[in-house]
Amino acid sequence: MEFRYLENVVTLELDGDRCTGCGMCTQVCVQAVLALNDGVAYIVDRDGCMECGACAMNCPVAALMVRPGVGCAWAVFTDWFKKKNVSSQEGSENIRS
Amino acid sequence: MGWIETPVGRVAGVSTKWTPRDKLGQTLVRMGIKRMRYTVATGLYAIGEPDFDSPVLVTANYKLSFDLLRRELAGRNLWLLVLETFGINVWCAAGKGTFGTSELVNRIRKVQLATVVKHRNVILPQLGAPGVAAHEVKKATGFRVRYGPVRAQDLPGYLDNGMKVSEESRRVRFPLRDRLVLTPVELVQAWKPSLVILLLLFVLSGLSRQGFDLHAAVSRSFAPILIYLGALLTGSLITPAFLPWIPGKAFSLKGTQLGLLWALFVSFTVASDWSGANLVALFLLAPAVAAYFAMNFTGCSTFTSLSGVKKEMRIAVPVIILSIVSGGIVLLVGSLS
Ligand code: SF4
Ligand code: SF4
Numbered sequence: 001m002e003f004r005y006l007e008n009v010v011t012l013e014l015d016g017d018r019c020t021g022c023g024m025c026t027q028v029c030v031q032a033v034l035a036l037n038d039g040v041a042y043i044v045d046r047d048g049c050m051e052c053g054a055c056a057m058n059c060p061v062a063a064l065m066v067r068p069g070v071g072c073a074w075a076v077f078t079d080w081f082k083k084k085n086v087s088s089q090e091g092s093e094n095i096r097s
Numbered sequence: 098m099g100w101i102e103t104p105v106g107r108v109a110g111v112s113t114k115w116t117p118r119d120k121l122g123q124t125l126v127r128m129g130i131k132r133m134r135y136t137v138a139t140g141l142y143a144i145g146e147p148d149f150d151s152p153v154l155v156t157a158n159y160k161l162s163f164d165l166l167r168r169e170l171a172g173r174n175l176w177l178l179v180l181e182t183f184g185i186n187v188w189c190a191a192g193k194g195t196f197g198t199s200e201l202v203n204r205i206r207k208v209q210l211a212t213v214v215k216h217r218n219v220i221l222p223q224l225g226a227p228g229v230a231a232h233e234v235k236k237a238t239g240f241r242v243r244y245g246p247v248r249a250q251d252l253p254g255y256l257d258n259g260m261k262v263s264e265e266s267r268r269v270r271f272p273l274r275d276r277l278v279l280t281p282v283e284l285v286q287a288w289k290p291s292l293v294i295l296l297l298l299f300v301l302s303g304l305s306r307q308g309f310d311l312h313a314a315v316s317r318s319f320a321p322i323l324i325y326l327g328a329l330l331t332g333s334l335i336t337p338a339f340l341p342w343i344p345g346k347a348f349s350l351k352g353t354q355l356g357l358l359w360a361l362f363v364s365f366t367v368a369s370d371w372s373g374a375n376l377v378a379l380f381l382l383a384p385a386v387a388a389y390f391a392m393n394f395t396g397c398s399t400f401t402s403l404s405g406v407k408k409e410m411r412i413a414v415p416v417i418i419l420s421i422v423s424g425g426i427v428l429l430v431g432s433l434s
Contacts, residue, residue, distance in 0.1 A: 003271055003398070006346050006405035027244055027262075028226035030269040031400065051402040052192070054226035068227060069403030070192050072396030073348075076403075076410055 010049040011067040016040050018063035025055035025064055101143040105209040110143045113171040119164050135160045136184040141208040145174035149215040152256065154245075155201065156222065157182040157190050165249045173256065178219065180204050191228030198230045202237045211239065220245045220260070223267060269399045276337045279397040283333040287390065291329060298322055301429060313432070320375045321382070321428055323363065328383040331359045332390025337397070348398075349413035352391025356384030374431025381424030385417045392417075 012033070021039035031048040034041050034055060041063070053068025069075075100107040122135065136158045144167065153176040156166050163179065180200050182190035190196035205211070205219070221229060223244045231242035246255050246266035255262060298321040303314025332352045336343065343351040360383040364376060371379070392413055395401045 003341055003400045004346055005401050006408055009404040009408050010402050011404055024231065027267070028223060030223060030247060030267060032264075032268060048400070049402060050400050051404060052227040054191075057228070057230050058226055058232070060232040067403070068192070070189075070396070071398070071401030071403050071406040073392045073406055073410055074396050076406055 004047065005050075005071070007047045010046060010051055011065075012043065012046060012049045012051070012055075013065040014041060014043055015063045015065075016042065018061050019059075020061055020063075022060060024058045024060065028054040028058050030054075101146065103213050105212050108141050108143045108176075108213075110145075111167055111177065113144060113167050113169075115164060115168060123161060123164065137163045137179060139179045139181045139204065141210070141213065142177040142179065143175075144170050144177060145172070147174040147176050149213075151175045151214065152216075152260075153178055153210065153214060153219045154252075155180060155219050155225070157185065157187045157196055157225075159184050159186045159190075162186050162249075166252070169249045169252050173253075175256075176210075176214065178204060178208065178210065187222050188224040188227075191225045194228050196225050197228035198233050198237075201229055201234055201242075205234075205238045205240055217241055218243055222249075223247045223262070224269075271399045273338060276340060276397075279394075280334050280337055283337075283390070283394065283397070284329075287329060287333060291325070294325060295322055298325060301425075302432060304429070304432060306433060317432060320368070320371060321378070323367065324360075324379050324383050325386060327359050327363065328356050328386035329390055331355045331383075332387035332392075333394065336387065336391040337394050340394075340398075347392075347409040347413065348395050348401075349388040349392040349409060349417070352388040353384045355391075356387025359383050359387065372431060374427050378424045378427045378431065381420050381427060385420035385424065388413060389417050 014034075019041045021036060021041065023036055023041075025034045025041055026036055030052070031045070031050055033043060033045050033049045035044045036042075049066070050071055051066055051069055053066055056062075056064040056066045056068070099110045101110055137160050139158050151174050154166070155178045156162055158179050158181055167177070180196055181204070182195045182200075185193070185195065187196055201219075201221075210219075211217075217240050219234075219240050220243050224247055226244055229242060231244075234240060234242050243260060244262070245260070246252060246262050247269055248266065251266040255266070299314050299318040300309070302318035302321060303309045303311060305313060332355070336348070336352045336355050339355070340351065343354060345351050345354070357380075360380050363379060363383070364371075368376060368379060392409065395406050395409075
């Protein structure tokens, strides 16, 4: 049984030129989004990514980038209200790399 | 439990058995009755009689996770390093960064782990990876982070297998059981706002040109209250249970479909003699309310991305609001005319 969520939305980016093929990202991803091929990581299942940020966090050479966050409607609601109160803070979402 | 002597002093031993109290705690937390501050003290613990060579497992100070972990470790000798996550589970704490690189590095130093064990490995649950940069921990402490399996029950196999994680136990599954375990929390959270809504529906039902009429309220509030409660259960319980089999990807869309089914069911059974206004309101309200509660289940699910949820909400939230407001107006006009 496989669960799928919306397609073509995730912020995951991989810079294959930087990758050293250590395999760390394939180990930490619970969604099997990444795999190694000929000693270089590549994205197998982009839409499976849930933007947890584990791969980018654990890549020693910063070859992966993703805007990490929790896919939770309630958290987004809370965020909307906060943003309204603290004026616009668009640039504050940090890109983890 | 007893104490274990180490070069850096005594370390508390923990039992791998659960007491009735631990079981009760598990249930209350799952029900959402006891949410906050279910913690254990941070620091180093001993399971069995560990020595210089025993593995070190790292976990959060959320008692629920701690209990699930120690139960799986019966008959083994190892160290447990508990990080300060303020009573939050590993996955959520890693997302927030409390189960993170600096907490792990500081805790390793504080308990003088390098003196307690000879090897230089710490085993973390895989779900802690979003918060911890393994290479930085290594740089700062010399300890190599190994990511173990996702679930505590796969730990014995992992430890016996020379610390190899099978493909299968790297993945997060999300079986029916796990989904249902999460629904009571949803319901408990919906309880208070729901009371307000039910009261509001009751009062609105009693309104007429002559003012508020208790009789009318009692007889006419039945319809909207039934619609609401059914839609609440549909969105927060039935949709999660049938999640993988309902067509569509967005949770709100899944909830809408079941909400529609609920409305159809009502209209063919109890509502066969309802007024036109009540019927229109039924079809405006039930799918929207179900969609709302289904959408809130995204936070419990294990595969939704923030970008996806934001996209879903940009469309779903305005539609839900519009639908509920117009449904409310129809109900109100219906009872005033
Ligand atoms: S962000 Fe998480 S889910 Fe996405 S590829 Fe990286 S580790 Fe996998
Ligand atoms: S963690 Fe980074 S360097 Fe290692 S395989 Fe993945 S992308 Fe390549």
